Amino acid sequence: MSSKRIYLSPPHMGGTELDFVKQAFESNFIAPLGPQLAQFEERFCELTGFKYCLGLASGTAAMHLALRLLGVKEGDVVIASTLTFIGSISPATFLGAELHFVDCDRDTWNMDPVLLQQAVEEVQAAGKRVGAVVPTDLYGQCADYDAIRAVCEPHNIPLVIDAAEAVGATYKGNHAGFGGDAAIYSFNGNKIITTSGGGMLASNDKDFIDKARWLSQQARDDAPHYEHTTIGYNYRMSNVVAAIGLGQMDALPGFVKRLREIAQWYETELGGLPGVEFMPEAAYGEANRWLTVMLVDDSCGVTPEEIRLALEAENIESRPVWKPMHLQPVFKDTPRTGGEVSEDLFRRGICLPSGSALTEEDLKRVAQVIKNVVK
Known part of the structure; x- marks a missing residue:
């Protein structure tokens, strides 16, 4: 044990992170919101091709908001990859939905579209509604989005792509996640880029992201006092954390x-x-x-x-x-x-x-x- 420890996937700072963090401190934007967060979201839009991105506390938080806003509710079934991390699929249980797991194929190790078709038929034959399909981009390799979407579209099933592990990967020339109704990304400490902790929710639907932003900030209504007509969450990404992300984007x-x-x-x-x-x-x-x-x-x-x-x-x-x-x-x-x-x-x-x-x-x-x- 005299040799230095070699870790599986440790954080790797690119060199400019501290500059961005210093900017956040000098501007005193230490609270959850600030210019570094806005810039991080903008740069993530540029990277992924999505029109709108929302920085959040984790990829799990992003998945929770995505499923809630897509209408997943108690009694629905969320069909998801079985070969994945639990944070990809646990948010379905937060909403009272049931899960149905789908195996991967040997060529990509990702969700098998043929088995997905079978799963949809099985769920519908049982008289249940498929609330969403959630394929995982395993170990940084994209699932076959086109084939999966071809199963979902005839049934109007929302597609939420778990691209938590796939920042920087591509599918048919587009960035990982692009092509879903929504995509989620993770910046956990072991990911390819990290903000120490954090995630991103991406979509081309402005209203969807606006509602997610509202829910992520405790669903506070527009009033001078604290007014709430629904339950929200404390899910927003910190401005200081986003500053680290800006440096990671450079690298x-x-x-x-x-x-x-x-x-x-x-x-x-x-x-x-x-x-x-x-x-x-x-x-x-x-x-x-x-x-x-x-x-x-x-x-x-x-x-x-x-x-x-x-x-x-x-x-x-x-x-x-x-x-x-x-x-x-x-x-x-x-x-x-x-x-x-x-x-x-x-x-x-x-x-x-x-x-x-x-x-x-x-x-x-x-x-x-x-x-x-x-x-």
């Missing part, structure tokens, strides 16, 4: 470039080992490669957990692939369509250190441990 292109280089390095260095393969990249876009994910099969001779423990013994952090939501105890009785692919990826997958500040020496340390344990 984003370099981060994406570096993460893609790291993924390619791992594939070149480790791809020849027996039973080892890596997450494929979909032909329709360019992933940001937020995390490099390696799969091992029985011919490798070791399990992902044995690799994880070997790395940890050398002070290197790694992590299993997301445990599918339909395997989580809290969702043990939740309906699903498919599940075998995501279960297999969870059983065979391991996320390797992928921070954009990793050096060549760091990567070699990781690779050598894996080579040793596989041998």
Whole structure:
């Protein structure tokens, strides 16, 4: 344990963050709103192509507001990716909605449009309303938006894209998330760009974002005193946090470039080992490669957990692939369509250190441990 710790995906400051934070302090806009937040939202619109963006406390808050404003209510069903992080789908439960999980396909590891069609038919056959479809852009790779939208549109089902992991990725030339009725993004400390914590809600519907902004500020009505006709939330992003985001936006292109280089390095260095393969990249876009994910099969001779423990013994952090939501105890009785692919990826997958500040020496340390344990 004498070697320095190599983390899975630590924050990486690009160099201008402190300048923007200093501006916020000098202007005394330390409260939730301020010019840095407005600028961050504007720059995120420019990045994603959406007309309107709203900075919030987290990606989970963004999903909660999106589902509420799209009319998801008690008794509705939200169909979502099963291979995801719980923050993507827990907001549906806040609204009293039910969940229905859909498996991924092997080509992209994202929501399978064929299974989505089956799920919609199953839910409607049970006499229930599909309130929204929520695909996750897994590990920075976009789902097949066009194919998913083709399932949703005939039934007028809103599409909310969980692009929390996919800032900087593209789908058919457009930024991740663009093409949904709404998209959500995360700036958690482990994401490709971070504001220490925070998220963004994006849409081309001005009224939608205006209402989300109002709800995110405790739904205060227009009056000199505090007047409330509905329940809102304390979900707004801090101006100081947004200032960090501005600096991260400057660094984003370099981060994406570096993460893609790291993924390619791992594939070149480790791809020849027996039973080892890596997450494929979909032909329709360019992933940001937020995390490099390696799969091992029985011919490798070791399990992902044995690799994880070997790395940890050398002070290197790694992590299993997301445990599918339909395997989580809290969702043990939740309906699903498919599940075998995501279960297999969870059983065979391991996320390797992928921070954009990793050096060549760091990567070699990781690779050598894996080579040793596989041998």
